[in-house]
Amino acid sequence: MNWKVPLTDVTLGEEEALAAADVVRSGWLSQGERVAAFEADFAAMVGVPHAIAVSNCTVGLEVAYSAVGVGPGDEVVMPALTFVATANAARRLGATVVFADITSDDDLCVDPADLLAKVTAKTRAVVLVHYAGFAADVAAVRAGLAALGRPDVAVVEDCAHAPAAGSREGDARCGALGDVAAFSFFSNKNMTTGEGGMLTTRSAEHDRALRLLRAHGMTTTTWDRHRGHAFTYDVVRVATNARMDEIRAAIGRIQLGRLAEANRCRVVARRWYLDALASAALPGLQVAFTDGRYGDGAQHLFVVLLPPGVERAAVMASMRGAGVQTSVHYPPTHRFAAYADVPAALPRTDAIADRLLTLPLGPAMREEHVALVVDALARALGAHR
Numbered sequence: 001m002n003w004k005v006p007l008t009d010v011t012l013g014e015e016e017a018l019a020a021a022d023v024v025r026s027g028w029l030s031q032g033e034r035v036a037a038f039e040a041d042f043a044a045m046v047g048v049p050h051a052i053a054v055s056n057c058t059v060g061l062e063v064a065y066s067a068v069g070v071g072p073g074d075e076v077v078m079p080a081l082t083f084v085a086t087a088n089a090a091r092r093l094g095a096t097v098v099f100a101d102i103t104s105d106d107d108l109c110v111d112p113a114d115l116l117a118k119v120t121a122k123t124r125a126v127v128l129v130h131y132a133g134f135a136a137d138v139a140a141v142r143a144g145l146a147a148l149g150r151p152d153v154a155v156v157e158d159c160a161h162a163p164a165a166g167s168r169e170g171d172a173r174c175g176a177l178g179d180v181a182a183f184s185f186f187s188n189k190n191m192t193t194g195e196g197g198m199l200t201t202r203s204a205e206h207d208r209a210l211r212l213l214r215a216h217g218m219t220t221t222t223w224d225r226h227r228g229h230a231f232t233y234d235v236v237r238v239a240t241n242a243r244m245d246e247i248r249a250a251i252g253r254i255q256l257g258r259l260a261e262a263n264r265c266r267v268v269a270r271r272w273y274l275d276a277l278a279s280a281a282l283p284g285l286q287v288a289f290t291d292g293r294y295g296d297g298a299q300h301l302f303v304v305l306l307p308p309g310v311e312r313a314a315v316m317a318s319m320r321g322a323g324v325q326t327s328v329h330y331p332p333t334h335r336f337a338a339y340a341d342v343p344a345a346l347p348r349t350d351a352i353a354d355r356l357l358t359l360p361l362g363p364a365m366r367e368e369h370v371a372l373v374v375d376a377l378a379r380a381l382g383a384h385r
Helices: 014-026 033-046 057-067 085-091 112-117 138-147 204-213 222-226 246-280 312-321 347-353 367-383
Strands: 050-054 075-079 096-100 123-129 154-158 180-184 197-201 302-305 356-359
Touching (some): 014 246, 033 050, 033 246, 050 057, 050 204, 050 246, 057 154, 057 180, 057 204, 075 085, 085 096, 112 138, 123 138, 246 302, 246 367
Parallel strands (some): 075 096, 075 123, 123 154, 154 180
Antiparallel strands (some): 050 197
């Protein structure tokens, strides 16, 4: 469909095309020097000593969980309001997923108190999702684990929405707060390589484990052997192939250089939305993350809560008729058939689940686009109350 306002926009240009072409001309396509350079650039942006490029964020989460010791019989506590990959990656390792509630209808990140209440003797890791690009309260969770006498529980950050997002903890950025963090470069993210992802950590021990686990557990890489730095290898971990290729890394370095400006444009677009929605005065409509406690967000999504009782499908259909693309982030994981066997008492998540609506947001949005979206939403709400 030819949308007047698509859900997001991907800003790719001649620089990315030339960077990819240079890789093709080089004759070396798999993990090599461009991946290493991308890792160094990304680590510097996050403010950590180690970044490990992976083929996508989903397998990156699986590698991250494995690196911190998650395995069969362990429990991993996480929010249900997240993309299903957060849970699938843990289940594929044989772990038991335990779902925690959101904080409120304004703070859609996981509630630290509920998450900590669900930590048991079997808990090996907790996952904090920086939902919509706004920082979860990692400091509260770390303090709570210490108070419980469980500093051994790993803290994993799901940063799929949060590249270059500030935290609730001073100058630190998302990705530098937990034991390991996972980022996504899927095509609808703030920066993209089509597919792809990055893991970050402050721990040299985790860095070594992550690099082994993304590459078959091999002690040397094909690039090492190509350069004559090694002639053979050992396999010291049972692992998968989660390596990033050189083409994606070359594109990623260009995208990373554009990220700060792209995020700034998203911040401006959010302000336009807040002003337009305030002027529209739509009764019962709520905007998430409005009280200013969430750090310098990456503004990945603009999420609203429809008035209670409004039929979301009818609103989305009306807005589609006006040429405005919308979405839902996300159907909570505990509602999927694959997770029907997981007990979940999540009253706050369930209360907002059918009200969630994601409006278009991207760095190329203009104020007139926002006005069109808000007008379409107002008309849809007027017609379907």
